[in-house]
Amino acid sequence: MLLKGKKGIISGALDENSIAWKVAERCFEEGAKFTLTNAPIALRMGKINELSEKCSSRVIAADLTSVEDIQNLYNESNDFLNGKVDFILHSVGMSPNVRKSKEYGNLNYDWLMKTLDISAISFHKMMQIAEKNQILNKWSSIVGLSYIAAQRTFPFYSDMAEAKSLLESITRSYGYRLGNTCKTRVNTISQSPTITTAGSGIEGFKAFYNYAEKMSPLGNADASECANYCIFLFSDLSRKITMQNLFHDGGFSNTGISEDIIDQFS
Numbered sequence: 001m002l003l004k005g006k007k008g009i010i011s012g013a014l015d016e017n018s019i020a021w022k023v024a025e026r027c028f029e030e031g032a033k034f035t036l037t038n039a040p041i042a043l044r045m046g047k048i049n050e051l052s053e054k055c056s057s058r059v060i061a062a063d064l065t066s067v068e069d070i071q072n073l074y075n076e077s078n079d080f081l082n083g084k085v086d087f088i089l090h091s092v093g094m095s096p097n098v099r100k101s102k103e104y105g106n107l108n109y110d111w112l113m114k115t116l117d118i119s120a121i122s123f124h125k126m127m128q129i130a131e132k133n134q135i136l137n138k139w140s141s142i143v144g145l146s147y148i149a150a151q152r153t154f155p156f157y158s159d160m161a162e163a164k165s166l167l168e169s170i171t172r173s174y175g176y177r178l179g180n181t182c183k184t185r186v187n188t189i190s191q192s193p194t195i196t197t198a199g200s201g202i203e204g205f206k207a208f209y210n211y212a213e214k215m216s217p218l219g220n221a222d223a224s225e226c227a228n229y230c231i232f233l234f235s236d237l238s239r240k241i242t243m244q245n246l247f248h249d250g251g252f253s254n255t256g257i258s259e260d261i262i263d264q265f266s
């Protein structure tokens with residue numbers, strides 16, 4: 001078992017399609033003990049309790065834009081886990097502009113700030129409060145989830161592209177800091193389009209899901225495969241990987257054009 005004896009915190013499991021849900025299931029199978037967290041509004045759906053029971057976990061409500069909520073999440077996790085943590089998953093993203101179909105040339109700037117706060121600055125907050133509270137074990141591992149719209153333009157991704165660029169920048173800056181202070185590594189996984197609530201909420205999602213499938217020599221990576229990658233990054237097998245944005249996309253990011261796409265346009 002790759003995570004035997006390890007303790008952690010997993011955010012973002014909304015339902016069984018969520019990437020974080022699959023990560024929690026795999027962490028449990030690999031012997032980890034962890035708490036689950038999501039925004040109070042998401043907890044009202046009640047689904048996460050099923051996951052918690054299955055994984056002998058505890059659910060702690062936290063809006064990850066709130067410093068107080070994160071502080072409370074760490075206090076309660078410490079009680080449940082009986083000590084410091086070895087891994088943290090940040091699997092959180094939301095854009096009010098995308099959700100309310102505000103197009104990129106007509107952004108609501110208050111909502112843009114919310115997008116950045118929920119989808120990127122919350123990652124910084126989680127790490128800053130973890131560092132201040134000294135909750136990270138030596139050689140711990142922190143993972144966030146990103147998308148290639150941080151590097152290339154995908155028009156329908158709108159202001160989430162800015163959020164992902166910021167998320168990846170925070171990964172480098174805080175990865176440097178935590179590497180020095182407690183040998184903690186910080187990475188993002190840049191995941192293929194994946195059919196989840198957040199994913200399919202984006203207009204045109206199905207089209208770019210299918211396009212990515214045809215552009216990737218290995219095909220799109222699904223949520224379970226992403227969970228396996230997270231297990232590797234939380235395990236001791238990845239101790240010297242830090243400050244990276246790691247593409248987990250079946251080869252999409254390095255493909256110019258595929259034969260499938262050529263055939264389609266011939």
Ligand SMILES: NC(=O)c1ccc[n+]([C@@H]2O[C@H](COP(=O)([O-])OP(=O)(O)OC[C@H]3O[C@@H](n4cnc5c(N)ncnc54)[C@H](O)[C@@H]3O)[C@@H](O)[C@H]2O)c1
Pocket residue numbers: 011012013014015017018019020038039042062063064065090091092093094118145146147190191192193194195196197198199200
């Ligand atoms: N699905 C995709 O195509 C895809 C591709 C690449 C990266 N990602 C990223 O993966 C991560 C997980 O998304 P998912 O696809 O599993 O979708 P999801 O909708 O299942 O997960 C997003 C989670 O964010 C939570 N959340 C939103 N606001 C929050 C807040 N203020 N505080 C705490 N939690 C909050 C939601 O409740 C939800 O559980 C996100 O960062 C997303 O951008 C998704």
